[in-house]
Amino acid sequence: MEAAAATANSSQRKPKRKRASAKSDPELDRLDSLPWNSALPQNDDDDAFSLFIGSNELEGGFLSLEEIDEAEYGLSIPEPEVDKRKTKKKKSEQNENVKKQQQDGVDSACSDDTVVEAELDESLKSKEKKKKKKKTKNKKKDAREDQTVEPSDAGLDTNVKDDIGEEDVDETEFYAWNELRLHPLLLKAICKLGFKEPTPIQKACIPAAAHQGKDVVGAAETGSGKTLAFGLPILQRLLEEREKAGNMVGERGEEPEKYASTGLLRALIIAPTRELALQVTDHLKAVAKHINVRVTPIVGGILAEKQERLLKAKPEIVVGTPGRLWELMSAGEKHLVELHSLSFFVLDEADRMVQNGHFKELQSIIDMLPMSNNSAEDNSQHVQSCVTVSSYQRKKRQTLVFSATVALSSDFRKKLKRGSIKQKQSLTDGLNSIETLSERAGMRSNAAIIDLTNPSILATKLEESFIECREEDKDAYLYYILTVHGQGRTIVFCTSIAALRHISSILRILGINVWTLHAQMQQRARLKAMDRFRENENGILVATDVAARGLDIPGVRTVVHYQLPHSAEVYVHRSGRTARASAEGCSIALISSRDTSKFASLCKSFSKDNFQRFPLENSYMPEVLKRLSLARQIDKITRKDSQEKAEKNWFDRNSSSVELVTESYDSEEEQVNKHKQMKASSRQLKKLQEDLKILISRPLQSKTFSHRYLAGNWRYIYF
Ligand SMILES: Nc1ncnc2c1ncn2[C@@H]1O[C@H](COP(=O)(O)OP(=O)(O)OP(=O)(O)O)[C@@H](O)[C@H]1O
Numbered sequence: 001m002e003a004a005a006a007t008a009n010s011s012q013r014k015p016k017r018k019r020a021s022a023k024s025d026p027e028l029d030r031l032d033s034l035p036w037n038s039a040l041p042q043n044d045d046d047d048a049f050s051l052f053i054g055s056n057e058l059e060g061g062f063l064s065l066e067e068i069d070e071a072e073y074g075l076s077i078p079e080p081e082v083d084k085r086k087t088k089k090k091k092s093e094q095n096e097n098v099k100k101q102q103q104d105g106v107d108s109a110c111s112d113d114t115v116v117e118a119e120l121d122e123s124l125k126s127k128e129k130k131k132k133k134k135k136t137k138n139k140k141k142d143a144r145e146d147q148t149v150e151p152s153d154a155g156l157d158t159n160v161k162d163d164i165g166e167e168d169v170d171e172t173e174f175y176a177w178n179e180l181r182l183h184p185l186l187l188k189a190i191c192k193l194g195f196k197e198p199t200p201i202q203k204a205c206i207p208a209a210a211h212q213g214k215d216v217v218g219a220a221e222t223g224s225g226k227t228l229a230f231g232l233p234i235l236q237r238l239l240e241e242r243e244k245a246g247n248m249v250g251e252r253g254e255e256p257e258k259y260a261s262t263g264l265l266r267a268l269i270i271a272p273t274r275e276l277a278l279q280v281t282d283h284l285k286a287v288a289k290h291i292n293v294r295v296t297p298i299v300g301g302i303l304a305e306k307q308e309r310l311l312k313a314k315p316e317i318v319v320g321t322p323g324r325l326w327e328l329m330s331a332g333e334k335h336l337v338e339l340h341s342l343s344f345f346v347l348d349e350a351d352r353m354v355q356n357g358h359f360k361e362l363q364s365i366i367d368m369l370p371m372s373n374n375s376a377e378d379n380s381q382h383v384q385s386c387v388t389v390s391s392y393q394r395k396k397r398q399t400l401v402f403s404a405t406v407a408l409s410s411d412f413r414k415k416l417k418r419g420s421i422k423q424k425q426s427l428t429d430g431l432n433s434i435e436t437l438s439e440r441a442g443m444r445s446n447a448a449i450i451d452l453t454n455p456s457i458l459a460t461k462l463e464e465s466f467i468e469c470r471e472e473d474k475d476a477y478l479y480y481i482l483t484v485h486g487q488g489r490t491i492v493f494c495t496s497i498a499a500l501r502h503i504s505s506i507l508r509i510l511g512i513n514v515w516t517l518h519a520q521m522q523q524r525a526r527l528k529a530m531d532r533f534r535e536n537e538n539g540i541l542v543a544t545d546v547a548a549r550g551l552d553i554p555g556v557r558t559v560v561h562y563q564l565p566h567s568a569e570v571y572v573h574r575s576g577r578t579a580r581a582s583a584e585g586c587s588i589a590l591i592s593s594r595d596t597s598k599f600a601s602l603c604k605s606f607s608k609d610n611f612q613r614f615p616l617e618n619s620y621m622p623e624v625l626k627r628l629s630l631a632r633q634i635d636k637i638t639r640k641d642s643q644e645k646a647e648k649n650w651f652d653r654n655s656s657s658v659e660l661v662t663e664s665y666d667s668e669e670e671q672v673n674k675h676k677q678m679k680a681s682s683r684q685l686k687k688l689q690e691d692l693k694i695l696i697s698r699p700l701q702s703k704t705f706s707h708r709y710l711a712g713n714w715r716y717i718y719f
Pocket of ligand 1: 194199221223
C-alpha cells in the first residue's frame with residue numbers, strides 16, 4: 001500500500017491514498033475513513049490572509065518557525081530585540097508579498113527576504129485581526145487537545161522550551177528548509193544547529209525518501225551532508241506516524257500504542273567503521289533533540305553488558321558496524337532480529353563496506369530482513385513479538401544507500417526492474433557489489449538514484465597540491481608543513497602502521513604533539529585519540545585509512561598524504577576529511593620516486609593533467625633538515641634501546657615461565673664492552689637531545705635571514 005506521506009503542515013484536503021491492487025486492509029480502510037486533521041491550525045476561510053510562507057499552496061504552505069512553535073507546540077521563542085510593531089508589520093508585509101507571489105504562481109519558498117515595504121490595506125488589517133483572534137482560540141483548543149492527544153509516550157515533546165538564542169537567530173535565514181516540508185520539531189533542531197539551508201544532496205534526497213516513500217541511492221562529495229540526507233527522512237516518518245496516531249487518539253480516545261507502537265526497531269543504519277557509526281549517531285541525536293527517539297550505536301569495543309542495556313531500552317534507531325551487528329543478530333539478540341517493523345535500512349559509505357570484506361556479513365544481515373515486497377498482512381505473520389505493528393508502520397521498508405563514491409552501472413535501474421536477485425547470484429553476473437546489496441535489500445525499481453558527485457568527486461573548495469621529495473625526506477617536508485604552513489587541524493595519512501609509528505615518533509621528538517589512529521589500536525584508545533584531536537583546534541592526527549571514511553571532524557584545514565593511497569576512492573575519502581560543508585581546505589601529497597606511477601594514475605582518474613605544486617619556501621629547508629637529522633639519530637638510538645629492552649624482557653619472561661635459570665653466556669670482556677657501549681650511546685643520546693632542544697627553542701627561520709646585532713639595533717642582512 002503506497003500510503004501518501006502526510007505532512008505536518010498539510011492543507012485541509014485529506015491526501016488521497018493510492019490503493020495498491022492487492023486486497024484492501026480493513027484496518028487501513030478504517031483509518032482512511034477518519035477525518036484528516038493536520039497538526040497545525042487551519043485557516044478556514046480560504047481567502048483569509050495566509051500565514052503560510054512556504055511551498056505552493058496546493059501542497060500546504062508553512063508557518064514561520066516561531067509561529068509554529070508559539071501556535072502549536074507551546075514553545076516561546078522570544079522575538080528578536082527589535083521593535084515588535086516593525087517585526088509584525090514586516091512579517092505581515094512578507095506574507096502579503098508571498099500571497100502576491102503565490103497568486104503570480106511564484107514559488108514562495110524562495111520568497112525574497114528583503115520584502116519591499118508594501119502598503120497594508122484596511123481589509124488585510126481586519127483579516128489579520130480576525131486571524132489573530134481565531135489563532136488564539138485555536139491555540140487554546142489545540143493546547144487542550146495537546147493535553148489529551150499528545151501523551152508523553154507518543155514521543156512528541158510538546159513543551160520544549162528551547163533557548164534558541166533569539167539574538168543570533170534570524171528566522172528569515174532558515175526559509176530555505178521550508179520546501180522540504182520537515183516537521184517543526186526537526187526544523188527547530190536544524191535552526192539551533194545553525195544549518196541555514198539544506199545541502200544539495202539533502203535537497204535532492206529528502207523529498208524522495210521522506211515524502212514519496214522511495215528507496216534512494218545517493219552519491220555526493222565528502223562533507224556534503226549525506227548523514228542528514230538519510231537521517232531526516234527517518235525522523236520525519238517517525239514523527240508523522242506519532243502525530244497521526246495522536247490525531248486518531250484524539251478522535252477515538254484510544255491508546256496511541258495501538259497506532260504507533262513504540263519500542264520497535266524502525267531504522268537500521270550500517271556504517272563501515274566504529275568511528276563513523278558513532279558519528280552518525282551523534283548527528284542523528286543532534287537533530288532528534290526535541291523528539292523522544294532513541295538512537296543507539298552497536299559497535300565493537302563497547303562492553304557487551306552496556307550493549308545489552310542499550311538494546312533493552314528498545315531504541316527505534318540502531319547505527320552499527322556490520323561485524324558487531326551480525327554477531328548480535330546471529331546470536332538472536334531480540335531487538336535486532338524482530339525486523340518486521342523496520343521502515344528504513346541504510347547503508348552509509350556502502351562501497352567501503354563491500355571493499356573491506358564486510359560483504360558476507362552484510363549479505364547475512366540483509367537476508368534477515370523480511371522480504372519488503374510482501375503486503376502488510378504477510379509481514380504481520382512474521383510478527384514474533386506480542387506488540388502488533390500498526391498498519392502504517394508496516395508501510396514498505398525503504399532502502400537508502402549512500403557514499404561519496406558509489407559506482408553504479410548505467411543500467412542499474414534496468415537490473416532493478418528485472419526483479420529480485422536470485423539468492424545465489426554471484427557477483428560476476430553483471431552486478432557490482434553495491435548493486436547486489438541494494439537489490440538483495442529489496443531496493444525497488446522506482447528508486448531515486450541521485451548522483452551529485454562532481455567529475456572530480458572532490459569537495460569544491462578543496463585545494464589539491466603535491467611536493468616532490470626523496471622518500472627519506474618525507475618526514476622533513478611533513479615537519480615543514482606542520483610548522484610553517486600548519487593552521488587548524490591536520491590529518492596525516494599513511495598506508496602502513498610502520499610509517500605511522502615512524503613519523504609520529506619523529507614528530508614527538510621534535511616537540512610536536514600528535515595523536516595516532518590505526519586499526520591495531522584498542523577501541524578505547526581510538527576513541528580517546530579522536531576526542532583529543534577534536535578538542536584541540538590545531539591538533540595533528542596521524543592515521544591509516546581506517547580514519548579515511550566519513551569521519552566528520554570540524555576544522556580540519558589540511559590533509560597530508562604522507563603515503564599515497566592504493567585507490568582513487570581512498571584518496572577521495574582522505575581528502576574529504578577537509579573542505580567539508582563548503583569550508584576551505586587543502587590536501588598535500590608527498591610524492592617520492594616510489595609514488596610516481598600511483599600519482600600518475602591518480603591524476604588520470606580525476607582527469608587532471610597534474611595537481612598544483614605546493615608553494616614551498618625552500619629557504620626553510622636547511623634549518624628543517626638540521627633538526628630532522630638530530631631527531632632521526634635520537635629516534636634510532638631510542639628505538640634500538642627499546643628493542644633491546646623488549647627482547648630482554650621477553651627472554652626473561654619466557655625463561656622464568658619455564659623456571660629456566662638464565663645466566664649470561666657473554667665473557668667478562670664482552671660484558672664490559674656491552675656496558676661501555678650502553679654508556680656511550682646514552683651520552684650520545686643526551687648530547688643530541690640537548691642540541692635539538694636548543695634548535696627547537698628558536699622559531700624556525702628561513703635561511704635567507706641572518707640576525708646580526710649592529711650598533712644597538714637589529715638589522716637583517718640578506719645573503
Ligand atoms: N544543511 C547543512 N548545512 C550546514 N552544515 C551541514 C548541513 N548538513 C550537515 N552539515 C554538517 O556538515 C558536516 C558534514 O556532514 P556529513 O558528515 O553528513 O557529510 P558526508 O557527506 O556524510 O561526508 P562523508 O562523505 O565524509 O561521510 C557535518 O559537520 C554536518 O553537521
